[in-house]
Amino acid sequence: MTSTKERILQTSLALFNKQGERNVTTNHIAEALGISPGNLYYHYRNKGMIVSALFEAYQADLLELLAAPQGPLTWTIKTYYFEGLLASMWQYRFFHRDLTHFLHADPDLAERYQRFVETVLQRGRVIYEELRSSGILSLDNEQLEGLMVNTWVLMSSWASLVQGLRPDALEDEQLDEALMRHGVYQIICLEEPFLQGEAREHLQEMKARYRSADSTPALLLGPVPGLARTGSE
Amino acid sequence: MTSTKERILQTSLALFNKQGERNVTTNHIAEALGISPGNLYYHYRNKGMIVSALFEAYQADLLELLAAPQGPLTWTIKTYYFEGLLASMWQYRFFHRDLTHFLHADPDLAERYQRFVETVLQRGRVIYEELRSSGILSLDNEQLEGLMVNTWVLMSSWASLVQGLRPDALEDEQLDEALMRHGVYQIICLEEPFLQGEAREHLQEMKARYRSADSTPALLLGPVPGLARTGSE
DNA sequence: TGATTTTTAGAGTAATTACTCTAGGAGTCA
DNA sequence: TGACTCCTAGAGTAATTACTCTAAAAATCA
Numbered sequence: 208m209t210s211t212k213e214r215i216l217q218t219s220l221a222l223f224n225k226q227g228e229r230n231v232t233t234n235h236i237a238e239a240l241g242i243s244p245g246n247l248y249y250h251y252r253n254k255g256m257i258v259s260a261l262f263e264a265y266q267a268d269l270l271e272l273l274a275a276p277q278g279p280l281t282w283t284i285k286t287y288y289f290e291g292l293l294a295s296m297w298q299y300r301f302f303h304r305d306l307t308h309f310l311h312a313d314p315d316l317a318e319r320y321q322r323f324v325e326t327v328l329q330r331g332r333v334i335y336e337e338l339r340s341s342g343i344l345s346l347d348n349e350q351l352e353g354l355m356v357n358t359w360v361l362m363s364s365w366a367s368l369v370q371g372l373r374p375d376a377l378e379d380e381q382l383d384e385a386l387m388r389h390g391v392y393q394i395i396c397l398e399e400p401f402l403q404g405e406a407r408e409h410l411q412e413m414k415a416r417y418r419s420a421d422s423t424p425a426l427l428l429g430p431v432p433g434l435a436r437t438g439s440e
Numbered sequence: 441m442t443s444t445k446e447r448i449l450q451t452s453l454a455l456f457n458k459q460g461e462r463n464v465t466t467n468h469i470a471e472a473l474g475i476s477p478g479n480l481y482y483h484y485r486n487k488g489m490i491v492s493a494l495f496e497a498y499q500a501d502l503l504e505l506l507a508a509p510q511g512p513l514t515w516t517i518k519t520y521y522f523e524g525l526l527a528s529m530w531q532y533r534f535f536h537r538d539l540t541h542f543l544h545a546d547p548d549l550a551e552r553y554q555r556f557v558e559t560v561l562q563r564g565r566v567i568y569e570e571l572r573s574s575g576i577l578s579l580d581n582e583q584l585e586g587l588m589v590n591t592w593v594l595m596s597s598w599a600s601l602v603q604g605l606r607p608d609a610l611e612d613e614q615l616d617e618a619l620m621r622h623g624v625y626q627i628i629c630l631e632e633p634f635l636q637g638e639a640r641e642h643l644q645e646m647k648a649r650y651r652s653a654d655s656t657p658a659l660l661l662g663p664v665p666g667l668a669r670t671g672s673e
Numbered sequence: 674t675g676a677t678t679t680t681t682a683g684a685g686t687a688a689t690t691a692c693t694c695t696a697g698g699a700g701t702c703a
Numbered sequence: 704t705g706a707c708t709c710c711t712a713g714a715g716t717a718a719t720t721a722c723t724c725t726a727a728a729a730a731t732c733a
Binding site for chain 4: 244245246
């Protein structure tokens, strides 16, 4: 029996993800939970506090995943790793979707987010350095930094990008999964040129695993039901 | 003497970029222009129509830049090219910031945007192929596709990403410029591994040109005035 | 000039929405 | 049992905001 406070977070997260924070009112959240607005405001003094608490959970999730990896990193392990990261980010995708607004509206959150990104990049650096010393990646410091920033940009944008282009992904569990895998695929593309030795051998295998099943190169632009497509049929 | 209809677009764009479309009311736009709300609604029947018209302008801007390049492409030219693209996208940054919301709210816009992205990727493909046959890039089709998608993701996310992390960029013309250059730098990082011949020789020069002047690797995380930074001073 | 159309002002409204307030139920502890 | 704290309901409100409507000024044209 989870607490009301916790249930508010869960329901808010689900609604935010589905409809966008902007389109979800506090009354709407309360109604979805079957509680009164007053009750909701007893637990969170305003809507921003809910967002703030959700960010905290998101941050905790991600930083745990990014904790210093135990044991030597292999290329395969690292890819699963990214899969986990992307999954977490997908779970809280409402956040990156309206990120700018949140940061603008809540200076305290802005500060926390800034520190969060710093930490993420810091830990990313450690991981990439480990991959380098294991002989999996071959790059200099400058390239490492560039790769890391690009990876972060890609990961943090992927979910909202996908949601923009494929709004139907919300209802289709399978498509959802496929789009997520495509995200991992793009990350692999990012690193591919730097791969060495053992990793190179597994490359095609990994790419195949994450390439979209229907072999469409840009799954992003597959047919969208409900949108009239030129030249279809 | 520009028409009222045009001035509405200009003012809206400026306000949307600065404060986010969500925080800009139609009355606010009218007031900024010194016209009445009624007048504004005479020209655009609702707020969405303004967004829609701005998208049309954005699209025109970008597609013109992406028109088939005349003459053989050199690496240097292509980089300036990206600079132009990023500048255009920066000019309409409000759009990508709230993209998901716009597409969700206006199915017609969603359809147009979808076609727009298709066209962009199509033209990008042509350009990259040209770079390959000029011997500037060395990659197979699969790598080309991956690189192109990643470039698009990076470019279309860069502005809002930056605005989230550096809200102060709005007031500081110089910082603004520096962050834009950093975007080009990241794109260069994306392609660096595939460069060949002539391009390789210019690489360091180009990187230096776009690297942030203060040699901070991640300009994104420079000190933000007004935010207390740990360990500063 | 007069007729007609385009553009503008500005008061007003209906709907939404984040949030408040009071009062009472439910659990806990003496 | 009573006292006290925690939790909940739900009616209500103040503020915002996208948008309407009427009428008049300005431009255009015969």
